[in-house]
Amino acid sequence: MASETLIRFGILGCAEIARKFSRAITMVPTATLYAVGSRSLEKAKAFASANNFPPNAKVYGSYEEVLEDPDVDAVYVPLPTSLHKKWAVLAAQKKKHILLEKPVGLNVAEFDAILEACESNGVQIMDGTMWVHHPRTAAMKEFISDADRFGQLKSVHTIFSFAGDDDFLKNDIRVKPDLDGLGALGDAGWYCTRGILWAANYELPKTVTALPGAVLNEAGVILSCGSSLQWADGKVATFQCSFLSHLTMDITAIGTKGTLHLNDFIIPFQAKEAHFSLASKSGFNELVTGWEPTPSKQIVMTDLPQEAQMVREFSRLVGEIKKGSKPETKWPTISRKTQLVLDAVKVSIKNGFQPVEL
Amino acid sequence: MASETLIRFGILGCAEIARKFSRAITMVPTATLYAVGSRSLEKAKAFASANNFPPNAKVYGSYEEVLEDPDVDAVYVPLPTSLHKKWAVLAAQKKKHILLEKPVGLNVAEFDAILEACESNGVQIMDGTMWVHHPRTAAMKEFISDADRFGQLKSVHTIFSFAGDDDFLKNDIRVKPDLDGLGALGDAGWYCTRGILWAANYELPKTVTALPGAVLNEAGVILSCGSSLQWADGKVATFQCSFLSHLTMDITAIGTKGTLHLNDFIIPFQAKEAHFSLASKSGFNELVTGWEPTPSKQIVMTDLPQEAQMVREFSRLVGEIKKGSKPETKWPTISRKTQLVLDAVKVSIKNGFQPVEL
Numbered sequence: 001m002a003s004e005t006l007i008r009f010g011i012l013g014c015a016e017i018a019r020k021f022s023r024a025i026t027m028v029p030t031a032t033l034y035a036v037g038s039r040s041l042e043k044a045k046a047f048a049s050a051n052n053f054p055p056n057a058k059v060y061g062s063y064e065e066v067l068e069d070p071d072v073d074a075v076y077v078p079l080p081t082s083l084h085k086k087w088a089v090l091a092a093q094k095k096k097h098i099l100l101e102k103p104v105g106l107n108v109a110e111f112d113a114i115l116e117a118c119e120s121n122g123v124q125i126m127d128g129t130m131w132v133h134h135p136r137t138a139a140m141k142e143f144i145s146d147a148d149r150f151g152q153l154k155s156v157h158t159i160f161s162f163a164g165d166d167d168f169l170k171n172d173i174r175v176k177p178d179l180d181g182l183g184a185l186g187d188a189g190w191y192c193t194r195g196i197l198w199a200a201n202y203e204l205p206k207t208v209t210a211l212p213g214a215v216l217n218e219a220g221v222i223l224s225c226g227s228s229l230q231w232a233d234g235k236v237a238t239f240q241c242s243f244l245s246h247l248t249m250d251i252t253a254i255g256t257k258g259t260l261h262l263n264d265f266i267i268p269f270q271a272k273e274a275h276f277s278l279a280s281k282s283g284f285n286e287l288v289t290g291w292e293p294t295p296s297k298q299i300v301m302t303d304l305p306q307e308a309q310m311v312r313e314f315s316r317l318v319g320e321i322k323k324g325s326k327p328e329t330k331w332p333t334i335s336r337k338t339q340l341v342l343d344a345v346k347v348s349i350k351n352g353f354q355p356v357e358l
Numbered sequence: 359m360a361s362e363t364l365i366r367f368g369i370l371g372c373a374e375i376a377r378k379f380s381r382a383i384t385m386v387p388t389a390t391l392y393a394v395g396s397r398s399l400e401k402a403k404a405f406a407s408a409n410n411f412p413p414n415a416k417v418y419g420s421y422e423e424v425l426e427d428p429d430v431d432a433v434y435v436p437l438p439t440s441l442h443k444k445w446a447v448l449a450a451q452k453k454k455h456i457l458l459e460k461p462v463g464l465n466v467a468e469f470d471a472i473l474e475a476c477e478s479n480g481v482q483i484m485d486g487t488m489w490v491h492h493p494r495t496a497a498m499k500e501f502i503s504d505a506d507r508f509g510q511l512k513s514v515h516t517i518f519s520f521a522g523d524d525d526f527l528k529n530d531i532r533v534k535p536d537l538d539g540l541g542a543l544g545d546a547g548w549y550c551t552r553g554i555l556w557a558a559n560y561e562l563p564k565t566v567t568a569l570p571g572a573v574l575n576e577a578g579v580i581l582s583c584g585s586s587l588q589w590a591d592g593k594v595a596t597f598q599c600s601f602l603s604h605l606t607m608d609i610t611a612i613g614t615k616g617t618l619h620l621n622d623f624i625i626p627f628q629a630k631e632a633h634f635s636l637a638s639k640s641g642f643n644e645l646v647t648g649w650e651p652t653p654s655k656q657i658v659m660t661d662l663p664q665e666a667q668m669v670r671e672f673s674r675l676v677g678e679i680k681k682g683s684k685p686e687t688k689w690p691t692i693s694r695k696t697q698l699v700l701d702a703v704k705v706s707i708k709n710g711f712q713p714v715e716l
Contacts, residue, residue: 211594
């Protein structure tokens with residue numbers, strides 16, 4: 001590890017998800033928990049001691065102090081979406097590399113302001129979508145990129161729902177218009193959209209059409225919605241995201257010659273052993289009473305959970321920048337595309353489920 | 359078996375699917391292969407001898423002769439859809455009970471003519487959707503009807519696709535406007551729609567909206583399409599059907615407390631041992647790095663394959679009618695609802711993917 005740079009992370013706020021992220025940092029030898037800041041110093045202290053921060057870690061009673069600390073290399077920003085623009089822009093101006101939770105903004109214009117700040121300050125930005133860093137995702141990509149086994153991608157279908165309880169549906173920041181105004185679309189729909197774009201090699205669809213039946217709360221925040229997407233080459237996709245249905249996280253990608261299935265694409269059922277199912281060139285037996293071949297289950301083991309894989313990759317990029325490389329544009333590019341699709345779904349819902357051209 | 363009536367089947371035509379159906383009849387003690395008719399006597403003879411018809415079975419060179427045979431109790435009609443109305447109406451007029459392949463007509467008006475003939479002649483009609491007769495289907499229904507384990511149904515998503523080869527896409531009756539004018543919608547989409555209605559306790563949706571991206575051949579026959587459905591109570595559904603994508607047959611039903619998954623709902627991977635996956639009250643572990651509980655795999659064994667289960671149930675109903683009962687209206691009712699939804703999808707595609715109220 002001697003040749004690698006140790007990346008010192010500062011965390012803005014004590015969100016629930018920051019606990020998982022903090023643990024991930026402790027698993028990555030090239031990253032360290034260096035600082036945490038909260039509007040409440042007491043909360044920051046409690047967070048640091050509950051999450052295995054080293055004894056010499058800095059604990060601040062504000063986000064500003066984290067950004068002012070010259071030894072912080074990178075910040076993790078799990079704040080409510082409505083605060084992303086302000087704090088990510090400030091972080092970039094302070095030359096901090098940024099791991100930004102999703103959705104990256106309330107709309108793509110906000111993210112563009114963040115991107116501009118990152119670009120002009122030469123800092124790396126990556127969003128907090130963990131599943132794309134799982135080695136299973138690479139194995140699935142290998143399958144759906146295989147012209148012989150999978151053929152040409154024809155359709156992708158994703159679902160992410162979980163049933164928020166009464167407290168969630170009343171009080172969670174994700175149902176508050178002034179905090180996470182995109183609701184289920186920004187939270188669960190973010191992953192659905194990313195899954196679709198991932199399968200489509202991040203090619204943007206031509207048209208996005210929200211599906212009739214979206215459910216909004218009294219404040220106008222989306223609690224459940226779906227969308228249909230289509231591409232110029234004939235590919236189509238659908239997704240369904242909801243705070244009102246049982247936990248489900250499916251991706252199904254269908255090519256001309258193969259099908260990929262998995263039911264835990266965002267959070268694997270288990271951290272170390274992940275599965276997916278693939279079928280290739282399946283047909284029926286002679287009397288159409290069974291399949292030949294039947295789908296096969298693939299197993300992918302991983303030493304590090306996906307959130308630590310994300311931290312490792314982000315830290316690697318920051319380390320490269322410290323050695324003179326430029327920021328990796330792939331990550332903000334796919335963040336921006338994901339946000340663009342979410343924006344289009346929102347517009348389509350507002351327009352009575354009419355198609356929106358991208 | 360002494361108290362049960364042996365139902366004598368006549369088959370109209372020698373379609374591929376009739377081979378599977380003939381084998382099913384040989385597996386059911388209450389049914390017998392009694393006659394087959396084809397426009398070609400030679401074809402009918404070859405079919406009878408290749409499909410284990412008894413030596414005394416009747417072999418006819420026309421469909422009419424099957425209908426005229428007074429000893430035929432019931433007919434199986436696997437003819438192209440455009441011929442359903444003519445031959446099903448004639449069969450009913452000859453007091454033959456009818457097992458009719460799907461789609462039941464080119465539109466619901468055709469099926470209504472068939473229904474009228476069946477009602478006025480007191481004959482049973484059932485469509486050839488086999489999977490609903492599998493004992494697995496009953497086990498799945500038990501789960502999604504369970505208010506405690508599954509809760510209230512919120513969404514259903516079905517897919518049925520298979521990749522027709524060049525010959526299929528050029529010559530199969532399912533791509534010919536004068537034979538099976540509904541194309542992939544009538545063939546694959548029939549099962550998708552039935553799966554959705556089955557999950558929704560056969561309650562018709564309020565609105566049906568075809569998804570942008572439908573693919574039609576030069577003759578205007580649908581090769582691939584999708585649809586969104588919504589109900590007054592907020593339930594939603596989507597389906598995707600296609601002749602252009604790899605073999606996939608998924609149903610996902612999501613309730614407030616549970617999720618049902620299976621990937622072979624129409625033709626089980628294997629005839630005797632069928633699976634499905636259910637999850638109930640799943641959440642995440644403390645750090646959101648895994649699920650608790652994870653979905654569980656259910657296994658349903660069956661002595662008879664689903665097509666024979668269908669023949670057995672149909673024969674039971676015919677036997678009851680012979681003993682004085684009235685025809686069972688459940689089966690034509692669900693056939694008609696399925697056709698109604700298909701008709702609405704077709705109208706929506708023609709209207710530029712606008713919603714169609716049912």
